[in-house]
Amino acid sequence: MDGLTPIQAQLFALQDLDYRTFHCKLMPTVDPERVIGVRTPQIRQLAKQLSGTPEGEAFLQALPHRYYEENNLHGALLSLGKSYSWVLEGVNAFLPYVDNWATCDLLSPKVFRKHLPELREEIPRWLANPHPYTVRFGLGMLLSFYWGSDFQREYLDWAAALQREEYYVKMMVAWYFATALAKEYAVTLPYLQAHRLDPWTHNKAIQKAVESTRVSPEHKAYLRTLKVKSPPQPAL
Incomplete structure (x- = not known):
């Protein structure tokens, strides 16, 4: 195709039109004209080839x-x-251009796991950002890295305090609480009992927890009793 950059040409060489059709249905917020149709493993492989090269560095500077x-x-x-x-500098430069859940959730730097105290200081700033996918990314960092000895009760407060109407933010809050019910049930349950979440997110968190194989049958039975009358699904 004419007018493509070398990296765009490499991506088009990996195009799978059937996959493109399927994947577009999963991303209603993305214009199909902007979707080539490349599977994630192939994108990761191309990233490995470009990582640390002048071509890769130039690409990272070529936003949007x-x-x-x-x-x-x-x-x-x-x-x-x-x-x-x-990585942190690059993430902060890139987040304003993230416009869908799939790109947001793919962004999970491995080096962050080695710097959890420093990363923790960044998360409240992401959660306070007006851009919904920056908020979702911040929640994703809590979901990815802060469990076990790194978990703190205040992280539940951070998530519960979000007053956002965007579907993909609410869904990530629900995923976070569903995971917390699997990993930190005793600490998390009071947030559901006290209805700290809006009704839709509250019910979605319960749904995801009940679907989880990591939550006991006894806990699932009790969680079902906590469901409330839910408003319609938030707009995408």
């Missing part, structure tokens, strides 16, 4: 990107970074 897969490649490149400060 045209195609959905370019954004996914950008996220995959950042996720491979070895320097915490470099």
